[in-house]
Amino acid sequence: MTIPVNSAAWAGPAHRVVVIGAGFGGLEAARRLGRVPGVAVTVLDRRNHHLFQPLLYQVATAALSLDDIASPVRGILAAESRVEVLMEDVTGIDTHARQVVCHERRVAYDTLVIATGSQPSYFGHDAWEAAAPSLKTLDDALALRQRILTAFEQAAAAEHDAPERDRLLTFVLVGGGPTGVEMAGSIAELARDMLAHDFHRVGGGMRARVVIVEAGPRLLGQFAPGLSARAADDLRGLGVEIRTDTKVTDIQSGTVHLGTEVIRAETIIWTAGVTATPIASWLDVLPAQGGRVQVEPDLRVPEHPGIYVIGDAALALNGVGEPLPGLAPVAKQQGRYVARAIRRRVHGGRAGPSSFSYRDYGTLATIGRGKAVAEFGPVHLRGFMAWVAWAVAHIFFLIGFRNRVLVSAQWMMAYVTHRRGGRVIVQQAPSMPGTGGLNRGCPGLPASRGTPAGCAATAISPSTAVIRCAER
Numbered sequence: 001m002t003i004p005v006n007s008a009a010w011a012g013p014a015h016r017v018v019v020i021g022a023g024f025g026g027l028e029a030a031r032r033l034g035r036v037p038g039v040a041v042t043v044l045d046r047r048n049h050h051l052f053q054p055l056l057y058q059v060a061t062a063a064l065s066l067d068d069i070a071s072p073v074r075g076i077l078a079a080e081s082r083v084e085v086l087m088e089d090v091t092g093i094d095t096h097a098r099q100v101v102c103h104e105r106r107v108a109y110d111t112l113v114i115a116t117g118s119q120p121s122y123f124g125h126d127a128w129e130a131a132a133p134s135l136k137t138l139d140d141a142l143a144l145r146q147r148i149l150t151a152f153e154q155a156a157a158a159e160h161d162a163p164e165r166d167r168l169l170t171f172v173l174v175g176g177g178p179t180g181v182e183m184a185g186s187i188a189e190l191a192r193d194m195l196a197h198d199f200h201r202v203g204g205g206m207r208a209r210v211v212i213v214e215a216g217p218r219l220l221g222q223f224a225p226g227l228s229a230r231a232a233d234d235l236r237g238l239g240v241e242i243r244t245d246t247k248v249t250d251i252q253s254g255t256v257h258l259g260t261e262v263i264r265a266e267t268i269i270w271t272a273g274v275t276a277t278p279i280a281s282w283l284d285v286l287p288a289q290g291g292r293v294q295v296e297p298d299l300r301v302p303e304h305p306g307i308y309v310i311g312d313a314a315l316a317l318n319g320v321g322e323p324l325p326g327l328a329p330v331a332k333q334q335g336r337y338v339a340r341a342i343r344r345r346v347h348g349g350r351a352g353p354s355s356f357s358y359r360d361y362g363t364l365a366t367i368g369r370g371k372a373v374a375e376f377g378p379v380h381l382r383g384f385m386a387w388v389a390w391a392v393a394h395i396f397f398l399i400g401f402r403n404r405v406l407v408s409a410q411w412m413m414a415y416v417t418h419r420r421g422g423r424v425i426v427q428q429a430p431s432m433p434g435t436g437g438l439n440r441g442c443p444g445l446p447a448s449r450g451t452p453a454g455c456a457a458t459a460i461s462p463s464t465a466v467i468r469c470a471e472r
């Protein structure tokens with residue numbers, strides 16, 4: 001079935017632009033194109049929301065709620081009368097017929113903008129995904145939050161089993177980039193605050209262990225060495241163990257192998273790498289570095305001049321021939337550039353820049369409450385000043401007034417009270433890969449406590465069983 005693009009919104013023959021992906025790049029392109037007369041835009045995304053991924057780890061660590069960092073795409077684009085939004089999972093592109101294929105449906109285009117982003121990469125160890133999930137979607141963040149909070153509850157119940165308690169309260173982050181660092185700091189602070197407030201009456205001593213493993217020589221490799229060192233010091237101050245120059249050799253359910261050393265951990269999180277979504281195969285071109293599609297300086301695909309690829313899915317080079325990083329500002333600036341280029345193609349007018357050039361306004365990473373590092377060219381900030389810059393930048397880039405107010409208010413409350421609002425376990429059974437549906441039915445009890453009458457125990461690791469009970 002072919003969908004007539006935007007038939008309701010446009011009377012005359014319009015230039016049909018289809019944008020795949022309502023992330024940072026696609027949304028920016030669609031918003032700008034929505035104001036161009038003679039252009040009819042259709043935005044396709046498999047999700048109904050735009051996600052602010054840089055704050056995803058805060059949902060996973062109970063600092064923010066899911067709707068603080070996500071907004072419905074239809075709502076964001078509601079004011080743009082030339083833009084239509086369809087929640088569709090794109091499965092391919094028929095470049096000869098100029099149609100986007102979404103399973104059995106097809107959407108026709110004159111110009112196509114692909115902004116489908118990236119997905120986690122396990123560097124050929126796909127089996128590790130089950131034991132070490134990554135953080136990319138709201139579902140991932142919620143499942144992780146459930147697992148982290150449930151681990152504390154299970155540890156509290158394991159009062160006579162110290163090794164089991166230690167295992168439950170061990171959190172391993174694989175990858176020392178910004179996501180790993182931010183997540184490690186946030187888990188360490190969550191643990192410190194929860195153990196001090198929510199679990200202070202639990203006997204037997206509960207201690208959390210947070211370990212970050214990085215194959216390279218330092219954390220935050222893309223930052224200046226002085227800032228990396230400061231981030232490492234701040235993490236150590238929060239009690240995080242840092243293992244640099246250390247390769248993960250295997251991951252199995254509940255264990256991380258670092259050569260001969262084995263760490264037993266209930267929660268293992270993969271933050272080590274991403275690869276582009278598989279659009280190279282859709283376009284029948286050779287995938288470039290990281291599975292991305294190599295684009296011309298004007299972001300068009302050499303083999304398909306009517307198709308632009310932007311954001312994490314594109315391999316675009318900077319002025320000295322280096323690949324641009326997979327960052328939100330790169331995607332946004334490319335979305336803006338492409339919208340201008342399409343406007344010129346449709347309307348002619350003043351010639352614009354024939355190649356995209358990225359303007360780098362700086363890089364930031366936060367380590368915890370009042371702790372961050374920021375690099376603005378030669379200007380390097382650390383500590384509280386960097387944290388303020390980080391917070392202001394993130395509030396500024398969040399989509400929507402409501403989200404900005406909600407996130408600011410929650411951060412202020414958390415800063416003053418040391419308490420996080422999202423500590424509610426909404427279901428006992430995060431369907432996390434590797435848990436086999438942890439604790440559905442009743443709170444999980446350590447195997448060492450025995451199986452109560454009317455309950456059945458299922459082993460989920462060598463030392464833990466989940467006990468499910470009919471009615472309690």
Ligand SMILES: Cc1cc2nc3c(=O)[nH]c(=O)nc-3n(C[C@H](O)[C@H](O)[C@H](O)COP(=O)(O)OP(=O)(O)OC[C@H]3O[C@@H](n4cnc5c(N)ncnc54)[C@H](O)[C@@H]3O)c2cc1C
Pocket residue numbers: 020021022023024025026044045046047049050051053054055056057088089090091115116117118135136178179277310311312313326327328329331
């Ligand atoms: C946990 C995490 C933390 C990050 N932190 C930072 C940070 O601090 N600073 C920073 O600058 N960058 C950060 N990034 C990177 C940043 O989020 C990306 O660079 C940016 O999102 C890329 O934008 P994009 O438009 O290319 O793709 P995305 O924003 O990922 O959007 C892609 C969209 O395409 C849709 N899509 C994908 N495949 C299909 C399909 N087949 N059919 C339909 N729709 C599809 C997706 O649903 C999604 O909405 C982070 C990323 C992650 C995962």
